Amino acid sequence: MRTTLLAASLAALLATPALTTGALAQDVTLRLAHFAAETHPGHIAAQQFADNVKERTDGAVEVELYPANELGSPPEQLEQTVLGAIDMNLPTQGALDKYEKAFGTVMTPFAFKDYEQAHAVLDGPFMEWVAPKLEEQGLVMLSNWEYGFRNITNSKHPIETPDDVAGLKLRTPPELQIVAAVEGLGASATQIAFPELPNALNQGVVDGQENPVGVIYHFNLDDFQDNLALTRHVYNSMVHVINKDSFERLTPEQQEIVREESGKAGALMRELVAAQEEDELAKLEERGMTITRPDLAPFREKVAGSDAMKRVTEYTGEENMAKFQSFLGN
Template sequence: MLKKLFITGTIAALMTGTALAQDVTLRLAHFAAETHPGHLAAQAFAKAVTERTGGAIKVELFPANQLGSPPEQLEQTILGAIEMNLPTQGALDKYEKAFGTVMTPFAFDSYEQAHAVLDGPFSEWAGPKLEEQGLVMLSNWEYGFRNITNTLRPINTPEDVKGLKLRTPSELQIVAALEGLGASTTQIAFNELPNALNQGVVDGQENPIGVISHYNLNDFQEHLAITRHVYNSMVQVINKDVFYSLTAEQQTILREESKKAGDMMRAAVIAQEDEELAALEAAGMKVTRPHLAPFAALMGPARARVADYSGKENMDKFLSFLK
């Protein structure tokens, strides 16, 4: 049975796979700030889909967790209350464990490697698995390599991480990476993070450069270390029943425009990182760029924890894509 669509026109009946009711609005919810490349890419996606479908499909955007926390948004997408979402692999792995492997600590050396793996063998392998959970994967977008900030000291070696109290999201992969470096971790909701930093509940946190910049976390943190300990990205997904209610042409349009928007976001995130770092330094943040091999060398226990969580077969399959 088809999940409820938000229909603004007068034709309410859907003919699965052959015709779509006119003037259908598909809601796309995500967690990125309105100034972040993720939302700008979502705007480009929405505009292109409307234009290419002659207005038959309109995309309504809800950025910055307007429709709930990231886990709530994804659950609503699976249930059909929201049609589209932009979760990370760390959210998707709660439903399909294969996605848990992507955030393996120090798995990727570069954006180019990550994109080649995710768009190629990983998507071919893991993408179809999401349909069993009621989702269709449209394309990989971006979020970035994650880095550590703190108020106590610069980080130049793994020893400098030991003893730091760091806020993390709930993803086991991030927790395992930082605990593997000797930090203690605390899971705090992102909207509560500024107060936690300001009040000294934690010494620091970790996020991609774009998040640190767009949310002005330098107002609360003195030191930033480019540790790149975990890579993750947004993944555009759509409710399965909704997707297969569209015509084949409309499905193709969504896939094509999703890929274009994802590529746009990737280019923007990568291009802006140097500018954002320079702006953070100009604002007084002290940035270190440690040699990462000693950090990666300590990740054996962290990778074992990820393998236990994701499944050894899934981990072995993922690692085979990196060779």
């Protein structure tokens, strides 16, 4: 049934006038699909982007938003964007590395010490390096947005040391970097689709999971988890991409507006995530969660002493990893 619905959705999208090659640049509708909840900073930023593009183009370019996986799972959305059935998407590096392995280096365990370092690297040398590679896949990279550092929750006990992670059964997305990080800390990783996660946590299929604070808060994962540890083991962000053919339908002036407003939306999301994170942590505590802020040095050391880095390097490629490490000053 899922395959049939997706096929029907693709057929309907491809049949619409906005996606035909004859669509006029001065009258374009662009579809932007993403996975964030409507209350999440990602959607708020997307709404600002849509409003500003429409205003600055005098309504000639309109952006329709499809949040919360409305047009399919994150991998399906990205695939549809590559094919041109969806015009724009906000995938993470973990989705993009299926098309270009260089993106996978961003999610190297404990690569960044803070948000400032991550932003400087991603907006500077990293983007200069990967944007041309992505165009070869039919996507134009507009800007880096935000998602955040990932943290571990569980229903068993508070986490203060790496030993507290050992033995936990944690849900992770399928990205190898995240799997390698939690397994490097001694946990076992189980892949469960995100929409099925609340039920899996409720039924005790897994002991816990890992995600940025905003995801834990906005999706009410504290309903099923008592403990949150700010392990910050992997960083990743949303990346605003547009199908290359869709981008080339725009006039040069419209393209510049889209690029500028994408950057402004990404900056807004970064501000919102930073501003809301401490507030969300306080509210999670008020709702009954025990939150720990462990010393991360032992966590980094344990992962470094495991085979996690070897696994990630083999996945991304030694040349790509060496290039990425040079951006970090390593």
